[in-house]
Amino acid sequence: MSTPHAAGLPLFVSAGDILTDLVRERDSRWLSHPGGAGWNVARAVARLGVPSAFAGAIGSDCFSDELWQASLDAGLDMRFIQRSQRPPLLAIVHQAHPPAYFFIGEASADLAFDPARLPEGWSAAAQWAHFGGISLARQPLAATLVALAADLRARGVKISFDPNYRNLMEHGYRPTLETMVGLADLVKVSDEDLRCLFGTDEDSALASLRAMNPQAAILVTRGPHTATFLAGGETIEAAPPRVEVVDTVGAGDASIGGFLFSTMRWPQRSWREHLSFALAAGAAACGHAGAHSPTLDEVVALMPAQ
Template identity: 75%
Template sequence: MHTPSATSAISTAAAAASGARSAVPCAFPHFVSAGDILTDLVRTDGSHWRSHPGGAGWNVARAVAALGVPTAFAGSIGIDCFSDELWRASEAAALDLRFLQRVERAPLLAIVHETHPPAYFFIGEASADLAFDPESLPQGWMGAARWAHFGGVSLARAPLSATLATLAADLRAHGVRISFDPNYRNLMAHGYRPMLETMAALADLIKVSDEDLRCLFGTDEDTALETLRAMNREATVLVTRGAGPATLITPTETIAAMPPRVEVVDTVGAGDASIGGLLFSLMQRPERAWRDHLAFALASGGAACRHAGAHSPTLDEVVALLQ
């Protein structure tokens, strides 16, 4: 766990970054997440439904932005009522809206017709997310980016999947570090293995849950983890297991830690908050020990669980769980 002096240091650094952002707008974001952005339509009771802005890649962007790093979500949405809400929520999260494109296509919807256990399907055969065009992003933005994140259903939906894999390779060639969270969904049940191997090979950091490992590889967790690590021995891998111990595997060491005990309101988005917290820690305090980075990631996920929906915890919320 962080010592009080360490948490104070990271708080000071983040406050400086946040203050600089509010005083003088950053020319380009330091962190960019490019992945799925969609609307969840969740059945609440019989014929009643509730819509929520969502998408794993978008949640990660909000998580990093909430902690104080200049951030963008790079993707495409429509011009309909659902997309308007995604735009407003992105603006409220202080994401750089120059990276969020709007096109005249239908929105991508995730229809969650059962929640315990989750049962869902997607509507969006030719939806707006598939039209994302990296060539239309602001010129010169790659020079400011330090990390970029990819994952979610976007990498299982052609032609967007190929677009994002190419973008990840271009970013890596420009010296930007790559984070990858497959975030398993049923769209990945068939034909996903080549994309998994491509993105794992490009990644500096891979985040998976125990459920991801079982579903992606169809084997026990240990065998699945070894198969994943064989795709890129130089990548650092974070494995989360809900309330169980998490494991961080670097090329030189393996660290295990328990997440903080919290009163859980909702686990939706906890994994996205965890990887967001880890990325924030790596960007703000790269010199710190891996055990400290892991502690910050788990505290971020724990703080998210204290709220309903995909909550993006603030720095104060995370630090409170570390002290």
């Protein structure tokens, strides 16, 4: 066990969006759910068994109290979550099928995140840092996170990036996309991300993405269909396990969380084995309502026999 880990600092840190989803039900009631892609990834890695943290800021309101408690319940390192007197960031999901949503939070708490307030020595302990989601489309937070990713990369921390396309990225996102891909050791995208970010067919979009950083490994997920992993000159394809789908919310976050967990827990394993674990994690998340973070036992149960 490394000295930093023994000192109680996390091996994995996700810095990105943390928010509350307000979802309208069929009878026009509204239900609130803690969420955010970056936060979901941190929970996924923590649930699987690697000391993890979510680095971000929340408010001091009822929604933020729920996010704080859910983070405690997930076993995240609470020293990385900052609180301010600003209002919360809300995602208003007024239609589920097809998804229709907008965000409320022009001066919300997430924008106040300050990396200088994180625990001393944390970057020396971290093996991976994950970035993505709408946090990278919201200034001044986006600039703060891009600078943090660059600093961590220079310190030898591996960088994972999942753009997780939302409508905030429709205009002006391309420079951030290029910078983050250039910093990343691993880029995770869905087929929908590729179409929306590049506005072309998937093959052309993937070629454009690879051209931004030929050295980065790329994981492409396609829901229940075959996923592709590219690293160097190697291309690996695998189909996710078949499960009875209850909810696909958070499945992509569970997949990248599973991949990162696998590389940290079993660094000696092959890319194919890491991919298999990632797809099993995403499938396990689909068996539950909401953004479920699967346990190690749930994921292993869906792994193909070796």
